[in-house]
Amino acid sequence: MLVTSALDLIGKTPLITLSRAYSGPGRIVAKAEFLQPGGSVKDRAAKAILLAAREDCRLRPGMPVVEMTSGNMGAGLAVVCATLNHPLVVTMSAGNSPARAKMLEGLGAEVVLVAQVDGSPGQVTGRDVEAAAEAARAIADERDGFYVDQFHAAEGITAHETTTGPEILEQLGRPVDGWVAAVGTGCTFMGVAKALKAANSATICAVVEPYGCRPLAGEPVAKARHILQGIGYGAIPPHWDPTLMDLSLVVSDDEAEKWRRKLAIEEGLYVGYSAAANVCAAANLLQSGRLEADAVVATVLCDTGLKY
Ligand SMILES: Cc1ncc(COP(=O)(O)O)c(C=O)c1O
Structure with missing residues:
Protein backbone atom coordinates (compact mmCIF):
# COMPACT_ATOMS: atom_id res chain seq x y z
CA MET A 1 0.00 0.00 0.00
CA LEU A 2 1.49 3.35 -1.08
CA VAL A 3 0.10 6.39 0.77
CA THR A 4 0.90 10.08 0.49
CA SER A 5 0.70 11.22 4.14
CA ALA A 6 0.07 10.08 7.70
CA LEU A 7 -3.55 11.21 7.20
CA ASP A 8 -4.00 8.17 4.95
CA LEU A 9 -2.88 5.89 7.80
CA ILE A 10 -5.92 6.91 9.85
CA GLY A 11 -8.79 4.40 9.78
CA LYS A 12 -9.11 1.10 7.90
CA THR A 13 -7.70 -0.79 10.89
CA PRO A 14 -7.77 -4.61 10.89
CA LEU A 15 -10.50 -6.49 12.77
CA ILE A 16 -8.98 -9.22 14.91
CA THR A 17 -10.72 -12.30 16.35
CA LEU A 18 -9.63 -12.75 19.97
CA SER A 19 -9.77 -16.54 20.07
CA ARG A 20 -6.86 -17.10 22.48
CA ALA A 21 -7.90 -14.87 25.38
CA TYR A 22 -11.59 -15.78 24.90
CA SER A 23 -12.80 -19.22 23.84
CA GLY A 24 -16.58 -18.86 23.85
CA PRO A 25 -19.54 -19.04 23.82
CA GLY A 26 -19.70 -16.80 20.74
CA ARG A 27 -16.82 -14.77 19.37
CA ILE A 28 -15.17 -11.42 20.17
CA VAL A 29 -13.81 -9.34 17.30
CA ALA A 30 -11.90 -6.11 17.95
CA LYS A 31 -10.78 -3.16 15.84
CA ALA A 32 -7.01 -2.69 16.18
CA GLU A 33 -7.23 1.08 16.67
CA PHE A 34 -3.85 1.18 18.41
CA LEU A 35 -2.23 0.73 14.97
CA GLN A 36 -3.12 4.25 13.84
CA PRO A 37 -0.33 6.86 13.63
CA GLY A 38 -1.37 8.62 16.86
CA GLY A 39 -1.64 5.22 18.54
CA SER A 40 -5.36 5.36 19.33
CA VAL A 41 -8.99 5.37 18.24
CA VAL A 148 -11.49 21.66 18.87
CA ASP A 149 -14.01 20.94 21.66
CA GLN A 150 -14.15 17.17 21.15
CA PHE A 151 -17.01 16.74 23.66
CA HIS A 152 -19.32 18.87 21.48
CA ALA A 153 -18.01 18.37 17.92
CA ALA A 154 -20.55 16.35 15.91
CA GLU A 155 -17.90 15.28 13.38
CA GLY A 156 -16.45 12.93 16.02
CA ILE A 157 -19.62 10.83 15.99
CA THR A 158 -19.98 11.00 12.21
CA ALA A 159 -16.38 9.81 11.80
CA HIS A 160 -17.24 6.54 13.54
CA GLU A 161 -20.64 6.21 11.89
CA THR A 162 -19.10 6.52 8.43
CA THR A 163 -15.78 4.68 8.94
CA THR A 164 -15.40 2.40 12.01
CA GLY A 165 -18.94 0.97 11.90
CA PRO A 166 -19.02 0.24 8.14
CA GLU A 167 -15.48 -1.20 8.34
CA ILE A 168 -16.60 -3.69 11.02
CA LEU A 169 -19.59 -4.77 8.91
CA GLU A 170 -17.49 -5.15 5.78
CA GLN A 171 -14.65 -7.00 7.51
CA LEU A 172 -17.04 -9.37 9.25
CA GLY A 173 -19.25 -9.92 6.19
CA ARG A 174 -22.34 -10.23 8.39
CA PRO A 175 -24.36 -8.14 10.86
CA VAL A 176 -23.05 -7.86 14.42
CA ASP A 177 -24.97 -9.23 17.42
CA GLY A 178 -23.32 -7.07 20.06
CA TRP A 179 -21.26 -3.88 20.25
CA VAL A 180 -19.34 -2.95 23.39
CA ALA A 181 -17.36 0.24 24.07
CA ALA A 182 -16.28 2.42 26.97
CA VAL A 183 -17.27 6.09 26.81
CA GLY A 184 -15.11 9.20 26.94
CA THR A 185 -16.79 11.71 24.64
CA GLY A 186 -19.01 8.83 23.52
CA CYS A 187 -18.16 9.42 19.84
CA THR A 188 -16.86 5.90 19.28
CA PHE A 189 -19.76 4.21 21.04
CA MET A 190 -22.50 6.30 19.44
CA GLY A 191 -21.11 6.51 15.90
CA VAL A 192 -20.50 2.77 15.62
CA ALA A 193 -23.81 1.94 17.34
CA LYS A 194 -25.65 4.02 14.73
CA ALA A 195 -23.99 2.16 11.84
CA LEU A 196 -24.44 -1.31 13.38
CA LYS A 197 -28.07 -0.73 14.38
CA ALA A 198 -28.81 0.60 10.86
CA ALA A 199 -27.55 -2.74 9.49
CA ASN A 200 -29.24 -4.87 12.18
CA SER A 201 -31.68 -3.17 14.55
CA ALA A 202 -31.34 -6.16 16.94
CA THR A 203 -27.65 -5.41 17.66
CA ILE A 204 -27.25 -5.08 21.43
CA CYS A 205 -25.17 -1.96 22.09
CA ALA A 206 -23.55 -1.86 25.51
CA VAL A 207 -21.44 0.83 27.14
CA VAL A 208 -18.63 -0.07 29.52
CA GLU A 209 -18.45 1.83 32.81
CA PRO A 210 -15.91 1.64 35.64
CA TYR A 211 -17.02 0.10 38.93
CA GLY A 212 -18.57 2.82 41.14
CA CYS A 213 -18.65 5.38 38.30
CA ARG A 214 -21.76 4.55 36.28
CA PRO A 215 -23.86 7.62 35.39
CA LEU A 216 -25.01 6.00 32.14
CA ALA A 217 -26.45 3.12 34.17
CA GLY A 218 -28.34 5.77 36.16
CA GLU A 219 -26.29 5.26 39.31
CA PRO A 220 -24.89 8.08 41.47
CA VAL A 221 -21.09 8.26 41.22
CA ALA A 222 -19.64 6.60 44.33
CA LYS A 223 -16.02 6.33 43.17
CA ALA A 224 -14.77 8.95 40.69
CA ARG A 225 -11.22 7.53 40.66
CA HIS A 226 -10.34 4.50 38.50
CA ILE A 227 -7.48 3.42 36.25
CA LEU A 228 -9.36 3.52 32.94
CA GLN A 229 -7.76 6.69 31.53
CA GLY A 230 -9.69 8.39 28.73
CA ILE A 231 -13.14 7.10 29.73
CA GLY A 232 -15.62 7.12 32.63
CA TYR A 233 -15.55 10.77 33.70
CA GLY A 234 -18.59 10.40 35.95
CA ALA A 235 -20.97 12.48 33.80
CA ILE A 236 -23.17 11.89 30.81
CA PRO A 237 -21.38 13.31 27.71
CA PRO A 238 -23.05 16.48 26.33
CA HIS A 239 -24.16 15.01 22.99
CA TRP A 240 -25.25 11.67 24.44
CA ASP A 241 -28.08 9.85 22.63
CA PRO A 242 -29.64 7.43 25.15
CA THR A 243 -31.64 5.62 22.45
CA LEU A 244 -28.42 4.00 21.18
CA MET A 245 -27.58 2.31 24.50
CA ASP A 246 -29.23 -1.02 25.36
CA LEU A 247 -27.27 -1.70 28.52
CA SER A 248 -24.31 -0.72 30.67
CA LEU A 249 -21.64 -3.28 31.61
CA VAL A 250 -19.38 -2.74 34.60
CA VAL A 251 -15.63 -3.46 34.81
CA SER A 252 -13.46 -3.09 37.92
CA ASP A 253 -9.84 -1.90 37.97
CA ASP A 254 -8.73 -5.45 38.87
CA GLU A 255 -10.59 -6.97 35.92
CA ALA A 256 -9.09 -4.39 33.56
CA GLU A 257 -5.58 -5.18 34.87
CA LYS A 258 -6.25 -8.91 34.47
CA TRP A 259 -7.50 -8.58 30.88
CA ARG A 260 -4.72 -6.22 29.91
CA ARG A 261 -2.22 -8.88 30.90
CA LYS A 262 -4.24 -11.64 29.24
CA LEU A 263 -4.37 -9.76 25.94
CA ALA A 264 -0.63 -9.13 26.07
CA ILE A 265 0.44 -12.62 27.04
CA GLU A 266 -2.15 -14.72 25.22
CA GLU A 267 -2.79 -12.61 22.11
CA GLY A 268 0.45 -10.63 21.74
CA LEU A 269 -1.57 -7.40 21.99
CA TYR A 270 -0.05 -4.79 24.29
CA VAL A 271 -2.97 -2.38 24.73
CA GLY A 272 -4.25 0.15 27.28
CA TYR A 273 -6.78 -0.17 30.10
CA SER A 274 -9.94 0.88 28.26
CA ALA A 275 -9.18 -1.66 25.52
CA ALA A 276 -8.81 -4.36 28.18
CA ALA A 277 -12.04 -3.24 29.88
CA ASN A 278 -13.87 -3.43 26.54
CA VAL A 279 -12.75 -7.01 25.92
CA CYS A 280 -13.56 -8.02 29.50
CA ALA A 281 -17.07 -6.57 29.12
CA ALA A 282 -17.54 -8.26 25.72
CA ALA A 283 -16.64 -11.62 27.30
CA ASN A 284 -19.07 -11.00 30.16
CA LEU A 285 -21.85 -10.12 27.71
CA LEU A 286 -21.31 -13.30 25.69
CA GLN A 287 -21.19 -15.40 28.87
CA SER A 288 -24.34 -13.79 30.29
CA GLY A 289 -26.59 -15.93 28.09
CA ARG A 290 -28.26 -12.84 26.69
CA LEU A 291 -27.01 -13.59 23.16
CA GLU A 292 -27.12 -16.74 21.01
CA ALA A 293 -24.26 -19.25 21.46
CA ASP A 294 -22.84 -18.34 18.02
CA ALA A 295 -23.12 -14.56 18.53
CA VAL A 296 -20.41 -12.14 17.43
CA VAL A 297 -19.61 -9.17 19.67
CA ALA A 298 -17.48 -6.35 18.28
CA THR A 299 -15.37 -3.96 20.30
CA VAL A 300 -12.36 -1.63 20.00
CA LEU A 301 -8.76 -1.92 21.17
CA CYS A 302 -8.61 1.83 21.87
CA ASP A 303 -4.91 2.48 22.34
CA THR A 304 -1.43 1.04 22.72
CA GLY A 305 -0.07 0.07 26.14
CA LEU A 306 3.05 2.10 25.35
CA LYS A 307 1.14 5.22 26.42
CA TYR A 308 1.07 4.23 30.11
C1 LIG B 1 -7.72 5.28 26.02
C2 LIG B 1 -9.05 5.73 25.54
N1 LIG B 1 -10.03 4.82 25.42
C3 LIG B 1 -11.28 5.17 25.03
C4 LIG B 1 -11.59 6.49 24.74
C5 LIG B 1 -13.04 6.84 24.40
O1 LIG B 1 -13.27 7.33 23.15
P1 LIG B 1 -14.50 8.33 22.89
O2 LIG B 1 -14.03 9.69 23.26
O3 LIG B 1 -14.76 8.18 21.43
O4 LIG B 1 -15.65 7.90 23.73
C6 LIG B 1 -10.60 7.46 24.85
C7 LIG B 1 -10.89 8.87 24.57
O5 LIG B 1 -10.06 9.75 24.71
C8 LIG B 1 -9.30 7.08 25.26
O6 LIG B 1 -8.32 7.98 25.40
Missing part, protein backbone atom coordinates in the same frame (compact mmCIF):
# COMPACT_ATOMS: atom_id res chain seq x y z
CA LYS A 42 -9.04 9.18 18.60
CA ASP A 43 -7.13 9.71 15.34
CA ARG A 44 -10.42 9.28 13.48
CA ALA A 45 -12.21 12.09 15.34
CA ALA A 46 -9.13 14.35 15.15
CA LYS A 47 -8.93 14.01 11.37
CA ALA A 48 -12.68 14.45 10.83
CA ILE A 49 -13.00 17.54 13.07
CA LEU A 50 -9.99 19.36 11.61
CA LEU A 51 -10.80 18.56 7.97
CA ALA A 52 -14.39 19.80 8.48
CA ALA A 53 -13.13 23.00 10.15
CA ARG A 54 -10.71 23.66 7.28
CA GLU A 55 -13.44 22.99 4.74
CA ASP A 56 -15.75 25.69 6.16
CA CYS A 57 -12.87 28.07 7.09
CA ARG A 58 -13.34 27.94 10.88
CA LEU A 59 -9.71 26.73 10.73
CA ARG A 60 -7.66 28.93 8.42
CA PRO A 61 -4.17 28.03 7.10
CA GLY A 62 -1.49 28.31 9.80
CA MET A 63 -3.99 29.00 12.61
CA PRO A 64 -3.16 27.41 15.99
CA VAL A 65 -5.27 24.43 17.09
CA VAL A 66 -6.05 24.15 20.82
CA GLU A 67 -7.62 21.25 22.74
CA MET A 68 -7.96 19.58 26.12
CA THR A 69 -6.99 15.92 25.97
CA SER A 70 -6.28 12.83 28.06
CA GLY A 71 -3.43 12.37 25.59
CA ASN A 72 -4.98 10.33 22.80
CA MET A 73 -7.00 13.07 21.09
CA GLY A 74 -3.91 15.25 21.42
CA ALA A 75 -1.77 12.66 19.63
CA GLY A 76 -4.34 12.34 16.84
CA LEU A 77 -4.51 16.11 16.51
CA ALA A 78 -0.70 16.33 16.53
CA VAL A 79 -0.51 13.90 13.61
CA VAL A 80 -3.13 15.83 11.63
CA CYS A 81 -1.65 19.26 12.55
CA ALA A 82 1.82 18.12 11.43
CA THR A 83 0.49 17.04 8.03
CA LEU A 84 -1.61 20.20 7.57
CA ASN A 85 0.97 22.57 9.06
CA HIS A 86 -0.88 23.96 12.10
CA PRO A 87 0.75 24.67 15.49
CA LEU A 88 -0.95 22.66 18.26
CA VAL A 89 -1.37 23.51 21.95
CA VAL A 90 -2.87 20.84 24.23
CA THR A 91 -3.85 21.07 27.86
CA MET A 92 -3.79 17.83 29.82
CA SER A 93 -4.48 16.89 33.41
CA ALA A 94 -1.20 16.25 35.21
CA GLY A 95 -2.79 12.94 36.30
CA ASN A 96 -2.48 11.43 32.83
CA SER A 97 0.57 9.26 32.21
CA PRO A 98 3.82 11.16 31.42
CA ALA A 99 4.29 8.89 28.37
CA ARG A 100 1.48 10.82 26.70
CA ALA A 101 3.07 14.23 27.21
CA LYS A 102 6.34 12.83 25.85
CA MET A 103 4.67 11.57 22.68
CA LEU A 104 2.79 14.85 22.19
CA GLU A 105 5.95 16.92 22.55
CA GLY A 106 7.75 14.54 20.22
CA LEU A 107 5.07 15.25 17.62
CA GLY A 108 5.70 18.99 17.97
CA ALA A 109 2.79 19.95 20.24
CA GLU A 110 3.05 22.44 23.11
CA VAL A 111 1.81 20.62 26.22
CA VAL A 112 0.32 22.53 29.16
CA LEU A 113 -0.11 20.30 32.22
CA VAL A 114 -3.01 21.32 34.49
CA ALA A 115 -2.95 20.49 38.23
CA GLN A 116 -5.47 17.85 39.37
CA VAL A 117 -8.57 18.95 41.31
CA ASP A 118 -9.60 15.71 43.05
CA GLY A 119 -7.85 12.89 41.16
CA SER A 120 -4.42 11.36 41.68
CA PRO A 121 -1.62 10.37 39.26
CA GLY A 122 -2.99 7.66 36.93
CA GLN A 123 -6.56 8.35 38.09
CA VAL A 124 -8.15 11.34 36.35
CA THR A 125 -11.62 12.50 37.38
CA GLY A 126 -14.29 14.53 35.60
CA ARG A 127 -13.34 17.61 37.64
CA ASP A 128 -9.69 17.22 36.57
CA VAL A 129 -10.84 17.12 32.94
CA GLU A 130 -13.05 20.19 33.40
CA ALA A 131 -10.05 22.12 34.79
CA ALA A 132 -7.97 21.15 31.74
CA ALA A 133 -10.84 22.16 29.41
CA GLU A 134 -11.10 25.57 31.06
CA ALA A 135 -7.37 26.12 30.53
CA ALA A 136 -7.73 25.13 26.86
CA ARG A 137 -10.59 27.57 26.30
CA ALA A 138 -8.55 30.40 27.83
CA ILE A 139 -5.51 29.61 25.63
CA ALA A 140 -7.70 29.40 22.49
CA ASP A 141 -9.07 32.88 23.30
CA GLU A 142 -5.64 34.37 24.03
CA ARG A 143 -4.01 33.03 20.87
CA ASP A 144 -6.96 33.36 18.52
CA GLY A 145 -6.82 29.62 17.99
CA PHE A 146 -9.31 27.01 16.81
CA TYR A 147 -10.76 25.25 19.88
Whole structure:
Protein backbone atom coordinates (compact mmCIF):
# COMPACT_ATOMS: atom_id res chain seq x y z
CA MET A 1 0.00 0.00 0.00
CA LEU A 2 1.49 3.35 -1.08
CA VAL A 3 0.10 6.39 0.77
CA THR A 4 0.90 10.08 0.49
CA SER A 5 0.70 11.22 4.14
CA ALA A 6 0.07 10.08 7.70
CA LEU A 7 -3.55 11.21 7.20
CA ASP A 8 -4.00 8.17 4.95
CA LEU A 9 -2.88 5.89 7.80
CA ILE A 10 -5.92 6.91 9.85
CA GLY A 11 -8.79 4.40 9.78
CA LYS A 12 -9.11 1.10 7.90
CA THR A 13 -7.70 -0.79 10.89
CA PRO A 14 -7.77 -4.61 10.89
CA LEU A 15 -10.50 -6.49 12.77
CA ILE A 16 -8.98 -9.22 14.91
CA THR A 17 -10.72 -12.30 16.35
CA LEU A 18 -9.63 -12.75 19.97
CA SER A 19 -9.77 -16.54 20.07
CA ARG A 20 -6.86 -17.10 22.48
CA ALA A 21 -7.90 -14.87 25.38
CA TYR A 22 -11.59 -15.78 24.90
CA SER A 23 -12.80 -19.22 23.84
CA GLY A 24 -16.58 -18.86 23.85
CA PRO A 25 -19.54 -19.04 23.82
CA GLY A 26 -19.70 -16.80 20.74
CA ARG A 27 -16.82 -14.77 19.37
CA ILE A 28 -15.17 -11.42 20.17
CA VAL A 29 -13.81 -9.34 17.30
CA ALA A 30 -11.90 -6.11 17.95
CA LYS A 31 -10.78 -3.16 15.84
CA ALA A 32 -7.01 -2.69 16.18
CA GLU A 33 -7.23 1.08 16.67
CA PHE A 34 -3.85 1.18 18.41
CA LEU A 35 -2.23 0.73 14.97
CA GLN A 36 -3.12 4.25 13.84
CA PRO A 37 -0.33 6.86 13.63
CA GLY A 38 -1.37 8.62 16.86
CA GLY A 39 -1.64 5.22 18.54
CA SER A 40 -5.36 5.36 19.33
CA VAL A 41 -8.99 5.37 18.24
CA LYS A 42 -9.04 9.18 18.60
CA ASP A 43 -7.13 9.71 15.34
CA ARG A 44 -10.42 9.28 13.48
CA ALA A 45 -12.21 12.09 15.34
CA ALA A 46 -9.13 14.35 15.15
CA LYS A 47 -8.93 14.01 11.37
CA ALA A 48 -12.68 14.45 10.83
CA ILE A 49 -13.00 17.54 13.07
CA LEU A 50 -9.99 19.36 11.61
CA LEU A 51 -10.80 18.56 7.97
CA ALA A 52 -14.39 19.80 8.48
CA ALA A 53 -13.13 23.00 10.15
CA ARG A 54 -10.71 23.66 7.28
CA GLU A 55 -13.44 22.99 4.74
CA ASP A 56 -15.75 25.69 6.16
CA CYS A 57 -12.87 28.07 7.09
CA ARG A 58 -13.34 27.94 10.88
CA LEU A 59 -9.71 26.73 10.73
CA ARG A 60 -7.66 28.93 8.42
CA PRO A 61 -4.17 28.03 7.10
CA GLY A 62 -1.49 28.31 9.80
CA MET A 63 -3.99 29.00 12.61
CA PRO A 64 -3.16 27.41 15.99
CA VAL A 65 -5.27 24.43 17.09
CA VAL A 66 -6.05 24.15 20.82
CA GLU A 67 -7.62 21.25 22.74
CA MET A 68 -7.96 19.58 26.12
CA THR A 69 -6.99 15.92 25.97
CA SER A 70 -6.28 12.83 28.06
CA GLY A 71 -3.43 12.37 25.59
CA ASN A 72 -4.98 10.33 22.80
CA MET A 73 -7.00 13.07 21.09
CA GLY A 74 -3.91 15.25 21.42
CA ALA A 75 -1.77 12.66 19.63
CA GLY A 76 -4.34 12.34 16.84
CA LEU A 77 -4.51 16.11 16.51
CA ALA A 78 -0.70 16.33 16.53
CA VAL A 79 -0.51 13.90 13.61
CA VAL A 80 -3.13 15.83 11.63
CA CYS A 81 -1.65 19.26 12.55
CA ALA A 82 1.82 18.12 11.43
CA THR A 83 0.49 17.04 8.03
CA LEU A 84 -1.61 20.20 7.57
CA ASN A 85 0.97 22.57 9.06
CA HIS A 86 -0.88 23.96 12.10
CA PRO A 87 0.75 24.67 15.49
CA LEU A 88 -0.95 22.66 18.26
CA VAL A 89 -1.37 23.51 21.95
CA VAL A 90 -2.87 20.84 24.23
CA THR A 91 -3.85 21.07 27.86
CA MET A 92 -3.79 17.83 29.82
CA SER A 93 -4.48 16.89 33.41
CA ALA A 94 -1.20 16.25 35.21
CA GLY A 95 -2.79 12.94 36.30
CA ASN A 96 -2.48 11.43 32.83
CA SER A 97 0.57 9.26 32.21
CA PRO A 98 3.82 11.16 31.42
CA ALA A 99 4.29 8.89 28.37
CA ARG A 100 1.48 10.82 26.70
CA ALA A 101 3.07 14.23 27.21
CA LYS A 102 6.34 12.83 25.85
CA MET A 103 4.67 11.57 22.68
CA LEU A 104 2.79 14.85 22.19
CA GLU A 105 5.95 16.92 22.55
CA GLY A 106 7.75 14.54 20.22
CA LEU A 107 5.07 15.25 17.62
CA GLY A 108 5.70 18.99 17.97
CA ALA A 109 2.79 19.95 20.24
CA GLU A 110 3.05 22.44 23.11
CA VAL A 111 1.81 20.62 26.22
CA VAL A 112 0.32 22.53 29.16
CA LEU A 113 -0.11 20.30 32.22
CA VAL A 114 -3.01 21.32 34.49
CA ALA A 115 -2.95 20.49 38.23
CA GLN A 116 -5.47 17.85 39.37
CA VAL A 117 -8.57 18.95 41.31
CA ASP A 118 -9.60 15.71 43.05
CA GLY A 119 -7.85 12.89 41.16
CA SER A 120 -4.42 11.36 41.68
CA PRO A 121 -1.62 10.37 39.26
CA GLY A 122 -2.99 7.66 36.93
CA GLN A 123 -6.56 8.35 38.09
CA VAL A 124 -8.15 11.34 36.35
CA THR A 125 -11.62 12.50 37.38
CA GLY A 126 -14.29 14.53 35.60
CA ARG A 127 -13.34 17.61 37.64
CA ASP A 128 -9.69 17.22 36.57
CA VAL A 129 -10.84 17.12 32.94
CA GLU A 130 -13.05 20.19 33.40
CA ALA A 131 -10.05 22.12 34.79
CA ALA A 132 -7.97 21.15 31.74
CA ALA A 133 -10.84 22.16 29.41
CA GLU A 134 -11.10 25.57 31.06
CA ALA A 135 -7.37 26.12 30.53
CA ALA A 136 -7.73 25.13 26.86
CA ARG A 137 -10.59 27.57 26.30
CA ALA A 138 -8.55 30.40 27.83
CA ILE A 139 -5.51 29.61 25.63
CA ALA A 140 -7.70 29.40 22.49
CA ASP A 141 -9.07 32.88 23.30
CA GLU A 142 -5.64 34.37 24.03
CA ARG A 143 -4.01 33.03 20.87
CA ASP A 144 -6.96 33.36 18.52
CA GLY A 145 -6.82 29.62 17.99
CA PHE A 146 -9.31 27.01 16.81
CA TYR A 147 -10.76 25.25 19.88
CA VAL A 148 -11.49 21.66 18.87
CA ASP A 149 -14.01 20.94 21.66
CA GLN A 150 -14.15 17.17 21.15
CA PHE A 151 -17.01 16.74 23.66
CA HIS A 152 -19.32 18.87 21.48
CA ALA A 153 -18.01 18.37 17.92
CA ALA A 154 -20.55 16.35 15.91
CA GLU A 155 -17.90 15.28 13.38
CA GLY A 156 -16.45 12.93 16.02
CA ILE A 157 -19.62 10.83 15.99
CA THR A 158 -19.98 11.00 12.21
CA ALA A 159 -16.38 9.81 11.80
CA HIS A 160 -17.24 6.54 13.54
CA GLU A 161 -20.64 6.21 11.89
CA THR A 162 -19.10 6.52 8.43
CA THR A 163 -15.78 4.68 8.94
CA THR A 164 -15.40 2.40 12.01
CA GLY A 165 -18.94 0.97 11.90
CA PRO A 166 -19.02 0.24 8.14
CA GLU A 167 -15.48 -1.20 8.34
CA ILE A 168 -16.60 -3.69 11.02
CA LEU A 169 -19.59 -4.77 8.91
CA GLU A 170 -17.49 -5.15 5.78
CA GLN A 171 -14.65 -7.00 7.51
CA LEU A 172 -17.04 -9.37 9.25
CA GLY A 173 -19.25 -9.92 6.19
CA ARG A 174 -22.34 -10.23 8.39
CA PRO A 175 -24.36 -8.14 10.86
CA VAL A 176 -23.05 -7.86 14.42
CA ASP A 177 -24.97 -9.23 17.42
CA GLY A 178 -23.32 -7.07 20.06
CA TRP A 179 -21.26 -3.88 20.25
CA VAL A 180 -19.34 -2.95 23.39
CA ALA A 181 -17.36 0.24 24.07
CA ALA A 182 -16.28 2.42 26.97
CA VAL A 183 -17.27 6.09 26.81
CA GLY A 184 -15.11 9.20 26.94
CA THR A 185 -16.79 11.71 24.64
CA GLY A 186 -19.01 8.83 23.52
CA CYS A 187 -18.16 9.42 19.84
CA THR A 188 -16.86 5.90 19.28
CA PHE A 189 -19.76 4.21 21.04
CA MET A 190 -22.50 6.30 19.44
CA GLY A 191 -21.11 6.51 15.90
CA VAL A 192 -20.50 2.77 15.62
CA ALA A 193 -23.81 1.94 17.34
CA LYS A 194 -25.65 4.02 14.73
CA ALA A 195 -23.99 2.16 11.84
CA LEU A 196 -24.44 -1.31 13.38
CA LYS A 197 -28.07 -0.73 14.38
CA ALA A 198 -28.81 0.60 10.86
CA ALA A 199 -27.55 -2.74 9.49
CA ASN A 200 -29.24 -4.87 12.18
CA SER A 201 -31.68 -3.17 14.55
CA ALA A 202 -31.34 -6.16 16.94
CA THR A 203 -27.65 -5.41 17.66
CA ILE A 204 -27.25 -5.08 21.43
CA CYS A 205 -25.17 -1.96 22.09
CA ALA A 206 -23.55 -1.86 25.51
CA VAL A 207 -21.44 0.83 27.14
CA VAL A 208 -18.63 -0.07 29.52
CA GLU A 209 -18.45 1.83 32.81
CA PRO A 210 -15.91 1.64 35.64
CA TYR A 211 -17.02 0.10 38.93
CA GLY A 212 -18.57 2.82 41.14
CA CYS A 213 -18.65 5.38 38.30
CA ARG A 214 -21.76 4.55 36.28
CA PRO A 215 -23.86 7.62 35.39
CA LEU A 216 -25.01 6.00 32.14
CA ALA A 217 -26.45 3.12 34.17
CA GLY A 218 -28.34 5.77 36.16
CA GLU A 219 -26.29 5.26 39.31
CA PRO A 220 -24.89 8.08 41.47
CA VAL A 221 -21.09 8.26 41.22
CA ALA A 222 -19.64 6.60 44.33
CA LYS A 223 -16.02 6.33 43.17
CA ALA A 224 -14.77 8.95 40.69
CA ARG A 225 -11.22 7.53 40.66
CA HIS A 226 -10.34 4.50 38.50
CA ILE A 227 -7.48 3.42 36.25
CA LEU A 228 -9.36 3.52 32.94
CA GLN A 229 -7.76 6.69 31.53
CA GLY A 230 -9.69 8.39 28.73
CA ILE A 231 -13.14 7.10 29.73
CA GLY A 232 -15.62 7.12 32.63
CA TYR A 233 -15.55 10.77 33.70
CA GLY A 234 -18.59 10.40 35.95
CA ALA A 235 -20.97 12.48 33.80
CA ILE A 236 -23.17 11.89 30.81
CA PRO A 237 -21.38 13.31 27.71
CA PRO A 238 -23.05 16.48 26.33
CA HIS A 239 -24.16 15.01 22.99
CA TRP A 240 -25.25 11.67 24.44
CA ASP A 241 -28.08 9.85 22.63
CA PRO A 242 -29.64 7.43 25.15
CA THR A 243 -31.64 5.62 22.45
CA LEU A 244 -28.42 4.00 21.18
CA MET A 245 -27.58 2.31 24.50
CA ASP A 246 -29.23 -1.02 25.36
CA LEU A 247 -27.27 -1.70 28.52
CA SER A 248 -24.31 -0.72 30.67
CA LEU A 249 -21.64 -3.28 31.61
CA VAL A 250 -19.38 -2.74 34.60
CA VAL A 251 -15.63 -3.46 34.81
CA SER A 252 -13.46 -3.09 37.92
CA ASP A 253 -9.84 -1.90 37.97
CA ASP A 254 -8.73 -5.45 38.87
CA GLU A 255 -10.59 -6.97 35.92
CA ALA A 256 -9.09 -4.39 33.56
CA GLU A 257 -5.58 -5.18 34.87
CA LYS A 258 -6.25 -8.91 34.47
CA TRP A 259 -7.50 -8.58 30.88
CA ARG A 260 -4.72 -6.22 29.91
CA ARG A 261 -2.22 -8.88 30.90
CA LYS A 262 -4.24 -11.64 29.24
CA LEU A 263 -4.37 -9.76 25.94
CA ALA A 264 -0.63 -9.13 26.07
CA ILE A 265 0.44 -12.62 27.04
CA GLU A 266 -2.15 -14.72 25.22
CA GLU A 267 -2.79 -12.61 22.11
CA GLY A 268 0.45 -10.63 21.74
CA LEU A 269 -1.57 -7.40 21.99
CA TYR A 270 -0.05 -4.79 24.29
CA VAL A 271 -2.97 -2.38 24.73
CA GLY A 272 -4.25 0.15 27.28
CA TYR A 273 -6.78 -0.17 30.10
CA SER A 274 -9.94 0.88 28.26
CA ALA A 275 -9.18 -1.66 25.52
CA ALA A 276 -8.81 -4.36 28.18
CA ALA A 277 -12.04 -3.24 29.88
CA ASN A 278 -13.87 -3.43 26.54
CA VAL A 279 -12.75 -7.01 25.92
CA CYS A 280 -13.56 -8.02 29.50
CA ALA A 281 -17.07 -6.57 29.12
CA ALA A 282 -17.54 -8.26 25.72
CA ALA A 283 -16.64 -11.62 27.30
CA ASN A 284 -19.07 -11.00 30.16
CA LEU A 285 -21.85 -10.12 27.71
CA LEU A 286 -21.31 -13.30 25.69
CA GLN A 287 -21.19 -15.40 28.87
CA SER A 288 -24.34 -13.79 30.29
CA GLY A 289 -26.59 -15.93 28.09
CA ARG A 290 -28.26 -12.84 26.69
CA LEU A 291 -27.01 -13.59 23.16
CA GLU A 292 -27.12 -16.74 21.01
CA ALA A 293 -24.26 -19.25 21.46
CA ASP A 294 -22.84 -18.34 18.02
CA ALA A 295 -23.12 -14.56 18.53
CA VAL A 296 -20.41 -12.14 17.43
CA VAL A 297 -19.61 -9.17 19.67
CA ALA A 298 -17.48 -6.35 18.28
CA THR A 299 -15.37 -3.96 20.30
CA VAL A 300 -12.36 -1.63 20.00
CA LEU A 301 -8.76 -1.92 21.17
CA CYS A 302 -8.61 1.83 21.87
CA ASP A 303 -4.91 2.48 22.34
CA THR A 304 -1.43 1.04 22.72
CA GLY A 305 -0.07 0.07 26.14
CA LEU A 306 3.05 2.10 25.35
CA LYS A 307 1.14 5.22 26.42
CA TYR A 308 1.07 4.23 30.11
C1 LIG B 1 -7.72 5.28 26.02
C2 LIG B 1 -9.05 5.73 25.54
N1 LIG B 1 -10.03 4.82 25.42
C3 LIG B 1 -11.28 5.17 25.03
C4 LIG B 1 -11.59 6.49 24.74
C5 LIG B 1 -13.04 6.84 24.40
O1 LIG B 1 -13.27 7.33 23.15
P1 LIG B 1 -14.50 8.33 22.89
O2 LIG B 1 -14.03 9.69 23.26
O3 LIG B 1 -14.76 8.18 21.43
O4 LIG B 1 -15.65 7.90 23.73
C6 LIG B 1 -10.60 7.46 24.85
C7 LIG B 1 -10.89 8.87 24.57
O5 LIG B 1 -10.06 9.75 24.71
C8 LIG B 1 -9.30 7.08 25.26
O6 LIG B 1 -8.32 7.98 25.40
